Amino acid sequence: MTTVYDYIVVGAGSSGAALAARLSEDSDSSVLLLEAGPDYASTEATPHDLRYAHRVSVVDHDWNFTANATPDREVSYPRGRVMGGSSSVNGTLAIRGTPDDFNEWASLGNEGWGWEDCLPFFQRLEHDLDASGDFHGKRGPLPIVRWQPHEMRPLSEAFLDVCQLQGFPYAEDFNDPEATGISPMAQNRDRDTRISTAIAYLEPIRHRLNLTIRGGCLVNRVLVEDRKATGVEVDCEGELQKVQGRTVILSAGAIMSPAILVRSGIGAKEDVDMVGAKLVSELPGVGRNLIDHxxxxxxxxxxxxxxxxxxxxxxxxxxxxxxxxxxxxxxxxxxxxxxxxxxxxxxxxxxxxPKSRGRLHFETEDYRAQPRIDLNFxxxxxxxxxxxxxxxxxxxxxxxxxxxxxxxxxxxxxxxxxxxxxxxxxxxxxxGSHNFHPVGTAKMGQATDPEAVVDSQCRVHGVQGLRVVDASIMPEIVRANTNLTCIMIGERVSELMRQER
Ligand SMILES: Cc1cc2nc3c(=O)[nH]c(=O)nc-3n(C[C@H](O)[C@H](O)[C@H](O)COP(=O)(O)OP(=O)(O)OC[C@H]3O[C@@H](n4cnc5c(N)ncnc54)[C@H](O)[C@@H]3O)c2cc1C
Known part of the structure; x- marks a missing residue:
């Protein structure tokens, strides 16, 4: 008998791990979470480079991508390749986008993504150990802490002082929607341990029988029949296999989700032709609108x-x-x-x-290769x-x-x-370089927008049973480091999907 999962989530990063965890709260649903990188099942089993919160890990668990910052200058472009994705390797700076960012998403036709709609999910993802009040959560999986005065190193302390002397206001809490000025950094860590989505969301729920978590599984493409997703083709330990699902959710990040779409026949016709796929849905926005800070x-x-x-x-x-x-x-x-x-x-x-926009170029059918990344900074x-x-x-x-x-x-x-x-x-x-924050390459918008790839429920236009849920869907980049917003996206879409059931 062939197993047919209710949900296949591709990529266990900031958005994907949060989404898979929430979807599997319904014990009647079966969830398969596929991740290309290795799986470390507990905090204790997690290697030091992933645990140590004060240094980014850009070698040991990385995709080794490069990008063109400008047409004639190449830079390295790290992305986490491990359970927890980039949340497992990042700088743990934990800052929300501003109300204006989300209200802009809503004003672009994305109903349900204004600040008031997103705030409950920022609250749901955190337990803030310092800040309280209307804007904060106390029961979520991700701990948020701020540096305290006695912990400040000399340069940090001097920077806090000088900014105030120059007239910038002191902000206790950057995650207050009105905050501006100089503030001690909020981070998602437990003392010196980086709290990734693998640790916060997946570690406590590994006992769930309806949730299957698999590392070392590199997804090539989505299987589509009559414009409906039916599963994925995945390289597991060198063997290409097919697995069936009623809904497929791509959470492979802003570089790889678009690449999987194009290999599945979804994208600009010339890109789909270039990788040797058969056109399923012509969506010229796939891989366009690349934004970073x-x-x-x-x-x-x-x-x-x-x-x-x-x-x-x-x-x-x-x-x-x-x-x-x-x-x-x-x-x-x-x-x-x-x-x-x-x-x-x-x-x-x-x-x-930033006003400049880049794009991805899809030039090979090899699913192990990166798309060419053109930041156009x-x-x-x-x-x-x-x-x-x-x-x-x-x-x-x-x-x-x-x-x-x-x-x-x-x-x-x-x-x-x-x-x-x-x-x-x-x-x-x-x-000049980037801040590790690619977004926007499968942007959310109405079908009338020629560059939109998903609708406001994150469903891919023109294909049933297929969603993109990660940094790719942001129509505009937020005025903040992107991790918390990506986790919020996973949380938000899990609720939209729950309401559909
Ligand atoms: C070095 C670094 C430092 C950063 N520092 C910060 C910071 O301090 N604060 C902050 O807010 N943000 C930071 N960011 C950005 C933030 O971490 C990302 O914006 C966020 O994690 C992206 O979430 P995502 O779910 O879109 O993608 P990811 O978290 O990257 O998840 C994508 C997952 O999909 C997997 N995957 C990809 N392709 C496939 C495939 N074909 N098959 C199966 N699995 C696949 C990947 O291995 C990965 O696990 C940093 C990022 C990096 C890389």
Missing amino acids: PLCSVVWQSKPGISVLPDPPVQAMLRYTSNGGETNDMQLYMVNHFPGREGNFALLAILQR FSDESDVRRLREGLQLAQQIGEHPSISQYADGLAAPSAEVLADNEALDTYIQEN
Whole structure:
């Protein structure tokens, strides 16, 4: 007898693990969760690089992708390849998108995604150990903590002080919808342990008989008959197998979910032809609208003993509004030391509302290969201008005696470059990078929008029984690090699906 699962979830990352956990709360439903990376079934069995909250893991459990930041410059583009996905390797900075972000999604025709609709799911995912009140949850799987004054390293403490001296308000809690200014960083960790979705959502429910969790399973494509998804084709330990499901949910992240769609015949016709698939639903938006947060940094050489491991790299963040920009369209972090590199500290300026858009290119039918990633950063003049002004603000903050007492001079860019707008724009073009936050490549929108891939229930347009639930569906990037929003998406869609039953 062939097993037919009610739900097959592809990818156990931030969204997929949360979604699979919630779907399997209904003991009458059978859920199969397929993950390409390894599965560590308990916190104790989890390797150190995944457990240690204060350093990102970008080698041992990574897809080893590269991306073009600009047409002629390649950068590495880490994504987590392990149970928990990128939530298992990330920086654990736990910040929600702003109310304006979600209200914008709703205004684009995505009913049910305004701030009031999303807030209950941000509350449901967390137990915040510091902040209380109307906006917070106390019973969710993810612990949220903030750095306390006695834990602050000298550079973090000086950064908090100098930002206030420069007139930025102090915000106790960045997850308050009104918050702006300088704040101790909120993180999803338990002391020094990164709490990924594998640990928060999956570890406590592994006993469920209706939930099958499988690592080492690389999904090639969705099986589709008469425009209805019937299962997936998956490489398990080198053997390609088929598994049947009534509903297939792609949660493979903003790079791989679109790639699976195209190999399944769903996408722009030329892309589907290129990978040798048969066209099922022509959706030209698949792999387009790629958005990430561009960043650039001012780096100082630090005095001996200041930028040392294992100090946490980031303990405080400034959220501010650029000249003429939208609220909170910029972030500035103090990085006490670059991971793995002692002797430097930096202020990182990060654009939260970039206008430039990139895309994915699908050039091979090989399901083990990455799509070509073209971030197309700095193609918009106002993106470059806001980052330039961000770097100049960073220099001004860094030169305050409270901070400069820890420095042995600028490392990069030079003071001459920082003083010359044209030279600084060139510096940004040549050195700017990303913040590990790809979104938007299977965006949510109405069928009348030619670039929309899923509807407001995350159902793929033109194909029954198939959804995309992960960072890909964001029509616009949020003004925040993306992990909490991805988990919220998993939570939100589980509720939409529960209401359908
Ligand atoms: C190094 C790094 C640091 C970051 N730091 C932060 C931070 O501090 N704060 C923050 O908010 N955000 C951070 N982010 C971003 C955040 O983690 C991501 O936005 C979020 O995890 C994305 O969630 P997702 O569910 O869309 O994808 P992912 O969490 O990436 O999950 C996708 C999953 O699908 C699996 N998969 C892919 N293809 C297949 C396939 N064909 N078959 C089977 N499985 C497949 C992957 O292995 C992965 O487990 C960081 C990301 C990285 C990589």
